[in-house]
Amino acid sequence: MKDYEIYSLGDVVLQSGQTLPQAFLAYKTYGTLNAAKSNAVVYPTWFAGLHTDNEWLIGPGKALDPDNYFIIVPNMLGNGLSSSPSNTPAPLDRANFPLITIYDNVRLQHRLVTEKFGITKIALVIGWSLGALQTFQWGASYPEMVERIVPFGGTAKTRPHAQVVFESLIAALQADSNWKEGFYTRQPVAGLAAMGRSYAPWGFSQAYYLEQLYQPEGYSTLKSYLEDYWDQVFLSFDANDLIAMLRTGIHGDISANLEDNGNFEQALNRITAHALVMPGSTDLFFPSEDNAYEVKHMPNAIFRPIESKWGHCFGIGQNEQDSLVIDNHLKQFLQLGQN
Known part of the structure; x- marks a missing residue:
């Protein structure tokens, strides 16, 4: 419901x-x-x-x-x-x-x-x-x-710097071979995961990663944090929806x-x-x-x-x-x- x-x-x-x-x-x-x-x-x-x-x-x-x-x-x-x-x-x-x-x-x-x-x-x-x-x-x-x-x-x-970051997120997603100019028949999962990896260094600070502040969140290593969190974080969204929101941000x-x-x-x-x-x-x-x-x-x-x-x-x-x-x-x- x-x-x-x-x-x-x-x-x-x-x-x-x-x-x-x-x-x-x-x-x-x-x-x-x-x-x-x-x-x-x-x-x-x-x-x-x-x-x-x-x-x-x-x-x-x-x-x-x-x-x-x-x-x-x-x-x-x-x-x-x-x-x-x-x-x-x-x-x-x-x-x-x-x-x-x-x-x-x-x-x-x-x-x-x-x-x-x-x-x-x-x-x-x-x-x-x-x-x-x-x-x-x-x-x-x-x-x-x-x-x-x-x-x-x-x-x-x-x-401009944030615009460049947003553009890079879009580029990472669209590099998936399943993207098909936005008319995909199945979600470009590899591109969505790549978008997560691209977002990861910008979402949190250098100190957050240096001090491993992701560990209390349940991720024992940086590798597991990237794979189990960032590679998954956008998979619940439609790829075109994400791009539409990013373009809203780029023109903000x-x-x-x-x-x-x-x-x-x-x-x-x-x-x-x-x-x-x-x-x-x-x-x-x-x-x-x-x-x-x-x-x-x-x-x-x-x-x-x-x-x-x-x-x-x-x-x-x-x-x-x-x-x-x-x-x-x-x-x-x-x-x-x-x-």
Whole structure:
């Protein structure tokens, strides 16, 4: 049985100008919307993430306590649950699936929030990695609606180095002979495993590997960690879905719209919501100095790096110490926002 709901959006004209027919968002909610509709939280998913992957930050006694907040977790377009290459009918299925931008994701999430639930004010938007990019976009696109944002482990614009890494992940997958230009008859398993190997050195830090911090996770050797974790990590996903999400990340830029026309600093300045920006100190995808630059151009932002040896993956709830630090900072930020 599905533990999520579907919101149908009809035919949607994307930022690219292409029309995505019968688009839909898969989402899950936690908690109850209060009578004033003032306790809504939007918590988008990330590359290769599903709504269930966000649940580590949600629960009784946590900052995102369902007793206090109505938490909406929309699945990112392309992740296999929302509209994706794997579930869109021909002719836009598989490799013909159009480019989806961060702007597209947030615009459709806005429709879900306003049309489905009648919400006009959002107490908080929060997200990690490409979810952080969506969080920045919410703040820039709907400044009058969003009261607070907490992007962590992600930037408001994908810098060239991260773009190169994302492109390398795509290249590793497509090198599989079963790829067949995206019209495969069976999943390119070797390519999916190669994508995992390519992601592995970027997902975690040098210190993580040097100190063998994967051993407490149940992997006795580096070889077993690579083979039993990274070679398997993407096998549950459709290959075209993964590429669709990576392309969304490659084009990530909150200023890539007609209003800002590429003026990144202008887009950042329009984020008037109170913001808590938390990069990981050893994140190789989204270095903290990129967030430091962004915060300088945001009128109400706090910059709070998280000291962690877990690299980019400090923000996915696998390391209890990092999880507690993130949750505590979030609690303090929400309390400040209520004063």
